[in-house]
Amino acid sequence: MIPPKRRTPPKLQIFKDISSVSYAMMAGISFFLLLALWSLLSYTEAVNPVFLPTPDAVLLEFFRQLGTAAYWEHIGISVFRVSSGFALACLVGIPIGIFAGTFRHAEALIEPPMEFIRYMPAVAFIPLIMVWAGIGEWAKILLIFIGCFFQLVLMVADITRRVSHDLLHASFTLGASRWKAIETVLIPAIQPQLMHTLRLILGWAWTYLVVAELVAVNSGLGYAIMRAQRYLNTDQIFVGIIVIGLLGLISDRIFAFLNKRLFPWA
Amino acid sequence: MQTGSKEEAATRGEIVIHNLHKVYTTKKSRFEALHNIQLTIGENEFLTILGPSGCGKSTLLRIVAGLEDHTEGSVMVDGEEVIGPGADRGMVFQGYTLFPWLTVRENIEYGPKLKGIPTLxxxxxxxxxLKMIRLESFDKSYPKQLSGGMKQRVAIARALANRPKVLLMDEPFGALDAQTKLEMQEMLLDVWEKEKTTVLFITHDIDEAIFLSQRIVVMGAGPGRILKEFNVELPAERTPEVREHPEFLSLKRELAGLLKH
Structure with a gap:
């Protein structure tokens, strides 16, 4: 006799959590597929190796480049530009965003022009920036700042507006003045969400960095990529892209770690 | 108490609501939420406003709290007109409003800290x-680690930490399960006994209203107005057995009949 088959629910359930092992396995598979496709196309020379280098050539180039002091200088200057532009945008943007999210008057004053400006592509400002700030460090920092600032203000304002009104009212009935309520309720309440937003914006900052470094520079990772392109060193282009990806990943992980450490209550 | 003799000579926690109207007007429509509310709540009284949802009872409470303004009339607490929220009127909300980034103890100390009361x-x-709400061992927990009933106990303690003249409670136990609700009601009466504040309590639960209150005001909707007042003639000491008291049952019947219409 055949034992009755145990009925099990289908595996793919909407929103259902999976074990961390399964998660890691799926992630591993997707990387593996990517690598397999790359290997297939490059080792069989289905694509000309000049356009698509093989994985081992890129890996070799990766270690060769990281072995040189010059490459670390490129990394250093790029990290400096990204962090300066990003920090500046945060320094100015976060307070303005909180202000715009808190008071309707401030919202009306700040948001409409920002909504307008944010649809202007930051890249289109490059010629203007070069006229205003020349081609020095400030020009790159300014471009990253422009790319991040307007979005940041709008997003911070939005987070601030979504703080529970009941929490705010509770603080009023406990004796808080308006300014105290901003200090003791709004600012702590937005922090976890703010960290998520900063993570996102930092990603954009890296994108604008590459754009900034494609014009009139002789240092930085974007420049290294440009130069490699000039000599058709596609393996070096790959290395540049991978290094930027890794730097982005590292900064993102740092943010995620800080989020867990700083806000255990969330 | 820090605010000396003037207060002690006069009443403490008397709410006088006079000729109160609240009308919401938009360009197209006009909605009368509260119509001519007259109500005096005495010093150290436990008064419950009972009514169906939409009768404006929460609006009335929020006006007393100073969180909403009114169209006409006045609200006085100990002879002083209410023009905004203040620490003299503590409030417990229906939803959970503990500050999630503060521990239980920090939540309770929030009001006193604003007032600049020294750490010790x-x-x-x-x-x-913490002892009164029986949560001593949870002083370092964050709100997300507490059950719904525990959260509301902390919310009560947080409101009481300011030593308010009046405690305003907006269906504070509405989201709790039946068993927890009963426990909370008994605890609240204990607290009221110890703290001697005036309590203005809002609910749509008839049993809850009778068990807790000295006086019940029934409100009706469309427009929100006071229908009738009842004195609860039950022993001051409210034990669970009170729920079988003939007075409890007859009052319950009467209130249920009134709310049906």
Missing amino acids: ERRSLSNYL
């Missing part, structure tokens, strides 16, 4: 309140 004094006050 604050500490002994929060110790006293």
